[in-house]
Amino acid sequence: MSPSDDRLFVGIDLGGTHMQIGVADRDGTLVGRARDHTHASQGPEAVIERMARNIEAACSDASPRIDRERLEAVCIGAPGALDPVSGIVHNAVNLRWRDLPLVDMMSACLNGTMQVSIDNDVNVALWGEYRLGACADKGYRNLLGVWVGTGIGGGLILNGQLHHGTFGTAGEFGQTTIYPDMGPASERVEYHGSRKHIVENLKKLVRANHKTCLPELVAGDLDTLSIAHVAEAIKQNDELATNVVRHAAEVVGVAAANAVTLLSLDCVALGGGVTEALGSTYINWVREAFDRFVFPDQCRQCVFEPTMLMDNAGLLGAAMLACDRSTSTGT
Structure with a gap:
């Protein structure tokens, strides 16, 4: 197995009430997951720290436990209007976020250990169905x-x-x-x-x-x-x-x-x-x-x-986007 085949990708489905975190391989096989409350009222910094902690929890959920060094990239599916190029969430009403530089903040929280990207929550769910679910290979x-x-x-x-x-x-x-x-x-x-x-x-x-x-x-x-x-x-x-x-x-x-x-x-x-x-x-x-x-x-x-993937559409779609966007994928 080449080093690139060993890499894993994190998908985060971030909602106003709950967040789901999944770790998947490049084929979309889910190997570890975690779930937590969002607690948006505590502010964006607390939410971002909670996402980072739950990446660790998802690694611990896998059997055997996933080594963090295998995590190549993470994509966050966030609600509301956002710009995936700039990494800014412009308006997420149920999170009370406006013009939040989510990619930069998450990257800092992870100490630059993996590539971070974002997309709209329905975009990532649709991508999950397109790559792995009801709309795949049709x-x-x-x-x-x-x-x-x-x-x-x-x-x-x-x-x-x-x-x-x-x-x-x-x-x-x-x-x-x-x-x-x-x-x-x-x-x-x-x-x-x-x-x-x-x-x-x-x-x-x-x-x-x-x-x-x-x-x-x-x-x-x-x-x-x-x-x-x-x-x-x-x-x-x-x-x-x-x-x-x-x-x-x-x-x-x-x-x-x-x-x-x-x-x-x-x-x-x-x-x-x-x-x-x-x-x-x-x-x-x-x-x-x-x-x-x-x-x-x-x-x-x-x-x-x-939908075929149901609750997994968002986190699997986000993980596949993290894989697709990773600068190291395919090397």
């Missing part, structure tokens, strides 16, 4: 990634490469406008299609005495209502839950149709907690709206692929 070259969870994120692959655009922020699917005459923020796709909107809208309608089985599913405690409860209500043919989720799915489908109409993409990858919880029923509703609005008819050949 001949796709131009893809839209849509991850529907608490919010809605997006990513783009054009001509087989992640597309960042002039300002490094391409793919902000959830921030596109769907209802321009509505008030600030409520005009955007994320406001109408996200898990947060689905759950909050249903709570409001239940409290307004709309007929539904949801109160029974949560034992009368609406504060515990989750997307899993919503999925169960839909399985029970609950009309209220079905109508609310179907509308949210239609918003996502229309926005996806706009993107595919504009860019003539051959695949839409769907992931995130809403997609995973609601499964094929939700995906079919998104697809129905997409087919109604996409132009021209040839674009209906665009394939919808649900």
Whole structure:
């Protein structure tokens, strides 16, 4: 085995609540992992130190334990608008970060022992599916990634490469406008299609005495209502839950149709907690709206692929990006 074959790569999936850290080889085999709370309220320095500590934890998780000297590069998938070239996170709302030089700070925390890069969290998840998951080895070259969870994120692959655009922020699917005459923020796709909107809208309608089985599913405690409860209500043919989720799915489908109409993409990858919880029923509703609005008819050949890697998409995609970007890879 050559020295380059022995190198390993770190992927970090950084969220507002939790972080996941994985160590993988160049083939995408996960050999060690760790998970921790983000504790964003403690400030960026504390979050960065926690990521560094959990790289050590991921090394310890492997059997046998990984020698730190084998770690070649790390890529952090971070939420929000960022520039992977400058290494700056411009605006990550759920981390309370603005114009943070994340690459420089992480490099300093690691004492320059490995190459550091960053990308948007949905970009890295999409790259994971493209390299190792649902979209791998199928001949796709131009893809839209849509991850529907608490919010809605997006990513783009054009001509087989992640597309960042002039300002490094391409793919902000959830921030596109769907209802321009509505008030600030409520005009955007994320406001109408996200898990947060689905759950909050249903709570409001239940409290307004709309007929539904949801109160029974949560034992009368609406504060515990989750997307899993919503999925169960839909399985029970609950009309209220079905109508609310179907509308949210239609918003996502229309926005996806706009993107595919504009860019003539051959695949839409769907992931995130809403997609995973609601499964094929939700995906079919998104697809129905997409087919109604996409132009021209040839674009209906665009394939919808649900995530295969699930929670591992982000950390594996980030590890693969670390490998791809490593200046030593292939030497």
